[in-house]
Amino acid sequence: MSNTDSVPNAAPPEGRPADKAPARSFLNQLELDLRLLGMVGAFIAVCVVFNLLTDGRFLTPRNIFNLSIQTVSVAIMATGMVFIIVTRHIDLSVGALLATASAVMAMMQTRWLPDTLGLPLGHAALPWLAILAGLVTGAVIGAFQGWLVGYLTIPAFIVTLGGLLIWRNVGWYITSGQTIGPLDETFQAFGGINGTLGAQWSWIFGLVAAGIAVLALVSARRNKIGHGFPVKPVWAEAVVIGIIVAAILGFVAVLNAYEIPSRVLARDFAARGAEMPEGYSAAYGIPYSVLLLIAVAVVMTVIARKTRLGRYIFATGGNPDAAELSGINTRLLTVKVFSIMGILVAISAVVASARLTNHSNDIGTLDELRVIAAAVIGGTALSGGIGTIYGAILGALIMQSLQSGMAMVGVDAPLQNIVVGTVLVAAVLIDIIYRRRVGGK
Amino acid sequence: MTMTETAKADPRASGTVDPRASGAKPLVELKDIRIAFGGVQAVDGVSLDLYPGEVVGLLGHNGAGKSTLIKILSGAYKADSGEIRINGEKATINSPRDARRYNIETIYQTLALADNLDAASNLFLGREITTRAGFVDDARQEAETRKIMARLNPNFRKLSEPVSALSGGQRQSVAIARAVYFNARILIMDEPTAALGVHETAMVADLIKELKAQGLGIFLISHDTREMMDLCDRVSVMKNGQLVGTERVEDVTEDDILSMIIMGKNPKREPA
Ligand SMILES: Nc1ncnc2c1ncn2[C@@H]1O[C@H](COP(=O)(O)OP(=O)(O)OP(=O)(O)O)[C@@H](O)[C@H]1O
Numbered sequence: 001m002s003n004t005d006s007v008p009n010a011a012p013p014e015g016r017p018a019d020k021a022p023a024r025s026f027l028n029q030l031e032l033d034l035r036l037l038g039m040v041g042a043f044i045a046v047c048v049v050f051n052l053l054t055d056g057r058f059l060t061p062r063n064i065f066n067l068s069i070q071t072v073s074v075a076i077m078a079t080g081m082v083f084i085i086v087t088r089h090i091d092l093s094v095g096a097l098l099a100t101a102s103a104v105m106a107m108m109q110t111r112w113l114p115d116t117l118g119l120p121l122g123h124a125a126l127p128w129l130a131i132l133a134g135l136v137t138g139a140v141i142g143a144f145q146g147w148l149v150g151y152l153t154i155p156a157f158i159v160t161l162g163g164l165l166i167w168r169n170v171g172w173y174i175t176s177g178q179t180i181g182p183l184d185e186t187f188q189a190f191g192g193i194n195g196t197l198g199a200q201w202s203w204i205f206g207l208v209a210a211g212i213a214v215l216a217l218v219s220a221r222r223n224k225i226g227h228g229f230p231v232k233p234v235w236a237e238a239v240v241i242g243i244i245v246a247a248i249l250g251f252v253a254v255l256n257a258y259e260i261p262s263r264v265l266a267r268d269f270a271a272r273g274a275e276m277p278e279g280y281s282a283a284y285g286i287p288y289s290v291l292l293l294i295a296v297a298v299v300m301t302v303i304a305r306k307t308r309l310g311r312y313i314f315a316t317g318g319n320p321d322a323a324e325l326s327g328i329n330t331r332l333l334t335v336k337v338f339s340i341m342g343i344l345v346a347i348s349a350v351v352a353s354a355r356l357t358n359h360s361n362d363i364g365t366l367d368e369l370r371v372i373a374a375a376v377i378g379g380t381a382l383s384g385g386i387g388t389i390y391g392a393i394l395g396a397l398i399m400q401s402l403q404s405g406m407a408m409v410g411v412d413a414p415l416q417n418i419v420v421g422t423v424l425v426a427a428v429l430i431d432i433i434y435r436r437r438v439g440g441k
Numbered sequence: 442m443t444m445t446e447t448a449k450a451d452p453r454a455s456g457t458v459d460p461r462a463s464g465a466k467p468l469v470e471l472k473d474i475r476i477a478f479g480g481v482q483a484v485d486g487v488s489l490d491l492y493p494g495e496v497v498g499l500l501g502h503n504g505a506g507k508s509t510l511i512k513i514l515s516g517a518y519k520a521d522s523g524e525i526r527i528n529g530e531k532a533t534i535n536s537p538r539d540a541r542r543y544n545i546e547t548i549y550q551t552l553a554l555a556d557n558l559d560a561a562s563n564l565f566l567g568r569e570i571t572t573r574a575g576f577v578d579d580a581r582q583e584a585e586t587r588k589i590m591a592r593l594n595p596n597f598r599k600l601s602e603p604v605s606a607l608s609g610g611q612r613q614s615v616a617i618a619r620a621v622y623f624n625a626r627i628l629i630m631d632e633p634t635a636a637l638g639v640h641e642t643a644m645v646a647d648l649i650k651e652l653k654a655q656g657l658g659i660f661l662i663s664h665d666t667r668e669m670m671d672l673c674d675r676v677s678v679m680k681n682g683q684l685v686g687t688e689r690v691e692d693v694t695e696d697d698i699l700s701m702i703i704m705g706k707n708p709k710r711e712p713a
């Protein structure tokens with residue numbers, strides 16, 4: 001059992017000639033995740049093809065801005081779905097739960113709080129209390145479903161299939177089936193176009209984010225050296241840092257290139273009772289909803305990689321019996337995972353209802369399928385134990401790009417769904433083949 | 442928190458001195474343990490004890506109930522009836538967490554590894570080393586894993602790969618490392634060398650002797666009677682869930698043990 005056979009990812013032991021093709025070893029030295037590269041490649045391919053088909057209308061700052069804000073809601077939920085699927089469960093209730101959370105928040109800010117506490121509409125505390133209520137609703141309902149799955153051992157498929165029917169109609173009863181709106185202005189700022197950082201703050205954010213990314217990479221490298229582990233060559237590290245910094249700043253530059261239409265600006269000035277200066281212009285910059293997604297992505301990635309909770313989630317998915325024998329309380333873990341999902345659904349409910357500027361009963365319809373598809377396209381294995389947060393977000397982005405791209409090209413709605421369905425199945429097939437090639441898993 | 446690096450010959454380790462003779466209290470006492478799965482009486486009124494610095498071997502045919510018995514001690518199963526005493530005091534072990542609290546470590550026959558995690562994550566599963574900020578300290582875990590693996594299986598290099606990519610023996614090494622890394626006082630080893638090569642088996646045998654010299658009590662399950670005669674102070678034989686008998690290895694021959702396993706009785710005690 002001595003293992004002198006080669007170890008694909010580790011640096012070759014000194015004195016052994018590199019026996020791989022140069023191109024391959026170039027990528028190897030960058031130590032980039034091949035699956036990540038594949039997904040980024042697929043995303044770029046989708047963008048380029050649609051850009052050609054639409055004569056350059058797909059990759060305009062305006063469309064990229066819209067694409068970003070359309071992706072946020074599903075992407076936030078997809079990160080939670082990763083944990084659910086990694087622990088070998090499924091959640092079919094997210095779209096319906098989104099409706100309930102949205103209904104609670106809409107009623108809070110327009111009826112319940114004004115009626116009971118006497119807060120006038122437009123009061124500064126309203127949106128925040130409403131959001132808090134939504135988050136609590138999501139967390140509690142999620143935890144309850146997790147309890148049914150973990151402690152009463154009802155299969156998650158059944159619990160959340162029930163939830164799919166229950167929560168949408170609970171939402172209906174909360175609002176008596178009415179559309180509730182318009183929502184509070186501050187609340188609407190989380191929807192996308194109605195709340196953005198503006199050019200200057202977007203640049204500051206981009207620079208800070210790039211700085212943090214560089215620091216994180218450098219300190220990870222120091223840490224490795226400190227423990228005597230092999231590290232990649234300095235040039236490879238520099239290339240990776242360069243790509244990341246360019247991607248962050250490039251994204252900011254694109255969003256900053258989308259200028260607020262002058263009639264909107266003029267309206268704003270008029271509302272403040274001022275005259276708009278001649279030739280005045282301003283850019284939208286990064287929408288708050290996208291910042292929210294970034295924050296969720298960072299927190300979820302840290303949970304997945306750096307905390308015990310995350311370690312236990314993946315261990316349980318890989319081998320539930322082993323996790324149990326290692327002293328992990330897998331039942332409580334199930335409650336936590338579903339509760340996290342519920343909180344993320346509530347955050348998505350803020351974004352989705354804010355984007356529409358009101359709550360309607362059909363909000364989030366079919367989102368469960370989009371969310372599951374995003375996680376799966378992003379490389380989350382339904383057999384459990386494998387999945388990444390960035391993958392799920394990329395999955396959501398790829399799906400949204402396909403959908404908007406096809407809409408722009410003028411593909412019929414039925415055909416759009418046929419394509420998305422085909423992509424889902426094909427993505428999983430490719431993933432299976434890839435895993436078989438890489439071996440092991 | 443690592444096991445002591447050196448263990449020089451200790452008189453108790455020689456195997457000729459009976460730890461029970463020194464008047465020590467038993468570390469573990471299992472009394473009249475019973476458990477049934479559906480209609481199968483997997484363990485049927487078994488009583489065993491284990492002293493510090495002693496290795497007790499468990500032998501028996503496939504399905505005799507050996508794994509089930511030790512899983513009751515390790516908290517994986519709850520006995521239908523019977524009593525577990527640790528250091529003379531009644532112990533309640535309802536989960537693997539409880540067993541760990543009594544410093545009981547187990548190498549399961551199925552190894553119980555999370556295939557999707559690497560060796561270090563498996564070794565520290567449930568007991569992660571954390572940084573001051575409360576995050577899992579992967580670098581330190583990997584460094585510690587490196588250290589302990591160097592003693593168990595010096596050829597082991599696949600530290601950062603999921604254990605699904607390891608050979609059977611390498612996986613077994615990870616499971617052994619996990620059981621001995623944390624200061625166990627009671628060690629349960631269910632066929633720890635089943636997948637190991639000759640050299641690695643010898644290293645595990647040395648390890649068992651060393652741990653024994655440090656005063657650990659070890660339950661060892663194996664089908665290799667020769668190995669058992671070599672490593673154990675006493676052997677207990679099970680058949681169909683019942684205990685056939687417990688013998689000091691000096692008092693029996695390999696043939697005696699074989700007939701206990703096959704016929705369910707000791708020819709010396711019950712001549713035909
Ligand atoms: N979880 C379970 N559910 C039902 N029956 C079980 C379970 N675990 C063990 N058994 C039964 O209990 C009996 C004892 O099994 P056990 O695994 O303890 O045997 P063993 O002595 O370890 O055998 P081996 O040498 O093959 O490892 C067998 O008849 C087995 O089928």
Ligand SMILES: [Mg+2]
Binds near residue numbers: 508509631
């Ligand atoms: Mg067994």
